[in-house]
Amino acid sequence: MILASKSPRRKEILESFDMKLEIKTADIDESSNEIKPSKQVEEIAYKKAIKIANENKKSYVLAADTVVVFENNILGKPKDEKDAYDMLKKMSGKVHEVITGYVFLNLEKKIEIISHNRTKVYMRDFDEEKINWYIATKEPMDKAGAYGIQGKGNILIDKIDGDFFNVMGFPLSKFINDLEINGISLEEIKKL
Numbered sequence: 472m473i474l475a476s477k478s479p480r481r482k483e484i485l486e487s488f489d490m491k492l493e494i495k496t497a498d499i500d501e502s503s504n505e506i507k508p509s510k511q512v513e514e515i516a517y518k519k520a521i522k523i524a525n526e527n528k529k530s531y532v533l534a535a536d537t538v539v540v541f542e543n544n545i546l547g548k549p550k551d552e553k554d555a556y557d558m559l560k561k562m563s564g565k566v567h568e569v570i571t572g573y574v575f576l577n578l579e580k581k582i583e584i585i586s587h588n589r590t591k592v593y594m595r596d597f598d599e600e601k602i603n604w605y606i607a608t609k610e611p612m613d614k615a616g617a618y619g620i621q622g623k624g625n626i627l628i629d630k631i632d633g634d635f636f637n638v639m640g641f642p643l644s645k646f647i648n649d650l651e652i653n654g655i656s657l658e659e660i661k662k663l
């Protein structure tokens with residue numbers, strides 16, 4: 472299948488399940504008029520997937536989009552270090568939600584799966600010194616909400632309620648379940 476994503480995390484998660492991936496990245500306009508975060512991530516994932524699917528009509532194409540939702544605000548990737556600092560400062564000691572939308576298409580076979588998953592993340596109370604230390608690692612800059620649960624950012628997190636991979640950028644378990652519901656078996660998934 473084609474993974475329409477430049478995210479190394481999404482590739483890693485899917486490859487851990489022995490999927491054979493061809494990477495093709497779609498540069499799309501990541502803006503959305505949707506108000507609901509779940510609809511927004513689905514719309515942006517759809518834009519990524521359909522762009523590549525239109526150029527590869529026989530292929531299975533998968534794309535995703537991840538955001539952090541904190542007190543009704545949608546947080547994407549930080550614009551700069553100051554933005555990363557501001558995001559982390561307000562999320563310290565509080566709970567937020569990570570939502571990943573994903574879209575799986577095969578235009579020729581008329582397969583279309585559009586879905587999302589949510590994980591609650593409880594952050595520890597951390598001080599300015601720790602935020603500055605974390606920003607100096609450079610880890611926050613390419614990640615929604617300015618942290619990576621799978622990296623050094625893990626020490627900022629107390630616990631989660633939901634799927635870890637969903638926070639990392641792709642809810643593998645829910646996706647596999649969706650495919651099975653659509654009649655695609657575990658053996659077939661590896662060969663798509």
Ligand SMILES: Cc1cn([C@H]2C[C@H](O)[C@@H](COP(=O)(O)OP(=O)(O)OP(=O)(O)O)O2)c(=O)[nH]c1=O
Binds near residue numbers: 539619
């Ligand atoms: C919250 C969180 C996000 N992230 C990452 C997952 C996503 O890669 C990124 C959110 O940006 P996205 O726009 O969802 O994805 P991307 O730009 O990295 O890749 P593409 O659009 O080509 O598919 O944040 C982590 O790696 N760990 C985390 O804990």
